[in-house]
Amino acid sequence: MARWEPDAAGRLREAAMALYAERGYERTTVAEIADRAGVTARTFFRHFADKREVLFAGSEELERRMVEAVLAAPESAGPMDAVAAGVLASGEFFVDRREHSRRRQAVITATPELREREFIKMASLAAAFTDALRKRGVAPEIASLAAETGVAVFRVAFERWVADPQDADITDIMRATLADLSSLTA
Amino acid sequence: MARWEPDAAGRLREAAMALYAERGYERTTVAEIADRAGVTARTFFRHFADKREVLFAGSEELERRMVEAVLAAPESAGPMDAVAAGVLASGEFFVDRREHSRRRQAVITATPELREREFIKMASLAAAFTDALRKRGVAPEIASLAAETGVAVFRVAFERWVADPQDADITDIMRATLADLSSLTA
DNA sequence: TCGAGTGATGTCATTCAGTGACATCACTCA
DNA sequence: TGAGTGATGTCACTGAATGACATCACTCGA
Numbered sequence: 001m002a003r004w005e006p007d008a009a010g011r012l013r014e015a016a017m018a019l020y021a022e023r024g025y026e027r028t029t030v031a032e033i034a035d036r037a038g039v040t041a042r043t044f045f046r047h048f049a050d051k052r053e054v055l056f057a058g059s060e061e062l063e064r065r066m067v068e069a070v071l072a073a074p075e076s077a078g079p080m081d082a083v084a085a086g087v088l089a090s091g092e093f094f095v096d097r098r099e100h101s102r103r104r105q106a107v108i109t110a111t112p113e114l115r116e117r118e119f120i121k122m123a124s125l126a127a128a129f130t131d132a133l134r135k136r137g138v139a140p141e142i143a144s145l146a147a148e149t150g151v152a153v154f155r156v157a158f159e160r161w162v163a164d165p166q167d168a169d170i171t172d173i174m175r176a177t178l179a180d181l182s183s184l185t186a
Numbered sequence: 187m188a189r190w191e192p193d194a195a196g197r198l199r200e201a202a203m204a205l206y207a208e209r210g211y212e213r214t215t216v217a218e219i220a221d222r223a224g225v226t227a228r229t230f231f232r233h234f235a236d237k238r239e240v241l242f243a244g245s246e247e248l249e250r251r252m253v254e255a256v257l258a259a260p261e262s263a264g265p266m267d268a269v270a271a272g273v274l275a276s277g278e279f280f281v282d283r284r285e286h287s288r289r290r291q292a293v294i295t296a297t298p299e300l301r302e303r304e305f306i307k308m309a310s311l312a313a314a315f316t317d318a319l320r321k322r323g324v325a326p327e328i329a330s331l332a333a334e335t336g337v338a339v340f341r342v343a344f345e346r347w348v349a350d351p352q353d354a355d356i357t358d359i360m361r362a363t364l365a366d367l368s369s370l371t372a
Numbered sequence: 373t374c375g376a377g378t379g380a381t382g383t384c385a386t387t388c389a390g391t392g393a394c395a396t397c398a399c400t401c402a
Numbered sequence: 403t404g405a406g407t408g409a410t411g412t413c414a415c416t417g418a419a420t421g422a423c424a425t426c427a428c429t430c431g432a
Contacts, residue, residue, distance in 0.1 A: 003427040004380065029417065040382060045419065080370055112306065119305030120298065145342050145366055152334035160327065180331055184266055185371040189398045190409065215388065226411060231390060 009047040009057070011037035016054040021103055025051075025111040052117040055104060059121050062093050063128055070132040079138045083129055083150030084178050090154065091171040098167065105162050126151045153177050195233040195243070197223035202240040207289055211237075211297040238303040241290060245307045248279050249314055256318040265324045269315055269336030270364050276340065277357040284353065291348050312337045339363050 005011070015036035019028040030051055034041045048054045069089030073082040094101060108114040129147035134140060157177040161170045191197070201222035205214040216237055220227045234240045255275030259268040280287060294300040315333035320326060343363040347356045 008380080030419090031417085041418090042383080042420090043381060046380080049419095051418070115309065116302035116306045119309060120302045123301065123305060141342075141346065142366060142370065144345075145338070145363065146370055148338035148342055149335060149367070149370070152331070152338050156327075156331050156334055159330075177331065180328060181335070182371055184328065184332055184335070185368055194409080216390085217388085227389090228391090228412080229410060232409080235390095237389070 005038060008037065008039050008043060012039070012044055012047055013054055013057060017104065017107070020055070020107045020111075025107065025114060052114055055108065055114060056117060056121055059124075062090060063121075063125050065093060066090050066125065067128045067132045070129060071135065073136075075136075079133055079136075079142055079146040080149070082133060082136060083146050084153075086129060086132070087150055087154045087157070087178070088171060088174055091169075091174065094161075094170050098161075102162055122151050122155060125154070149181070153181055191224060194223065194225050194229060198225070198230055198233055199240055199243060203290065203293070206241070206293045206297075211293065211300060238300055241294065241300060242303060242307055245310075248276060249307075249311050251279060252276050252311065253314045253318050256315060257321065259322075261322075265319055265322075265328055265332040266335070268319060268322060269332050270339075272315060272318070273336055273340045273343070273364070274357060274360055277355075277360060280347075280356050284347075288348055308337050308341060311340070335367070339367055 012033060016028070016033045019033055019036065022028075030044050031041045033054070034044045037044075044054075048057070066086040066089050070082045070086035073085040077085065108118055126144070126147045129150055130140075130144045133143035133146060138146070153174070157170070157174040160177065161168070161173045164173065198219060202214075202219045205219055205222065208214075216230050217227045219240070220230045223230075230240075234243070252272040252275050256268045256272035259271040263271065294304055312330075312333045315336055316326075316330045319329035319332060324332070339360070343356070343360040346363065347354070347359045350359065
């Protein structure tokens with residue numbers, strides 16, 4: 001018999017999601033999460049930097065994929081087209097995760113501390129987009145503006161997808177949002 | 187003689203800025219800030235919700251002014267024009283505050299926790315813009331997209347202003363940033 | 373097969389953020 | 403002049419987060 005049950009991090013993630021959804025983020029203690037996962041609070045902090053981070057594991061992976069798509073866009077693509085490619089590439093990440101995304105997003109939206117953390121993840125994405133665009137030869141100021149705008153589109157589209165009663169495809173929603181941006185600034 | 191020195195909140199703000207700049211946010215305790223301001227830690231928390239908020243007093247005022255400008259834009263103005271008016275209206279708020287803004291921004295940029303807080307302030311601004319646009323009759327989805335885009339412009343322009351070695355006027359920089367957005371999405 | 377690591381976890385003590393309850397006391401005003 | 407009022411202090415407590423050290427199943431080479 002193994003000394004410890006495997007995948008403590010996974011159990012902690014699930015326990016945290018369940019408790020945050022059940023009784024709210026603020027009224028859940030790390031000790032309770034750890035208990036439910038069968039470990040101690042000290043172990044929680046060995047897997048996650050803080051009480052918020054447990055909901056954001058995997059965001060680096062998403063960011064990595066989106067950045068790759070920006071870099072992989074055709075050379076002829078302008079800055080905004082490259083960013084659009086990055087945004088669209090996020091679609092596959094959410095396949096079959098709509099319900100999970102909805103529950104997770106409900107918890108985050110209800111908790112200022114978690115919203116803060118989500119924003120800094122978006123900022124990290126914007127910085128990564130900026131960097132990728134510069135590598136494509138885009139001027140620094142233009143790169144950051146295009147990146148910020150692209151992230152704004154991603155956020156709005158994601159919100160629309162989560163809220164969509166028709167369960168429309170996320171990629172379609174992203175395309176529509178990008179089109180809205182074009183007509184807005186026309 | 188008054189029982190207490192007046193303007194405890196002001197002294198706390200200054201003490202916090204000084205200490206955060208001197209030795210960094212994380213290595214400054216609330217007790218130290220309170221000490222320097224001549225009050226107790228308990229009093230600190232009566233004036234500011236938490237250790238981060240002390241750097242963001244006044245942001246509601248800025249938001250209020252920007253929203254007013256959105257609402258005051260000519261009826262003929264489109265969503266993006268109205269948002270642009272809001273962004274430009276922030277200019278006067280920063281008159282004669284460039285050096286203060288630079289020091290403050292340096293502290294914030296160096297501290298993830300403070301960056302998180304700054305982002306949620308920007309989100310609040312975006313929500314307020316969205317609301318204002320809806321009051322102007324803009325469709326909800328378009329309103330939020332225009333608002334997010336406007337906030338992106340504000341952030342980029344503010345960063346440019348703080349970093350500008352020429353000390354250019356903030357309003358000019360904002361106009362230029364708005365122009366960049368137009369050509370980007372053309 | 374045995375013994376020296378290794379690594380994930382537990383235990384314990386501590387610092388610090390943040391909050392609730394209650395006391396204090398200069399100042400105000402009827 | 404005495405009953406509030408309000409900003410502050412004091413105290414006790416919860417809970418997040420971290421460092422130091424112990425534990426022990428498992429691995430791997432001699």
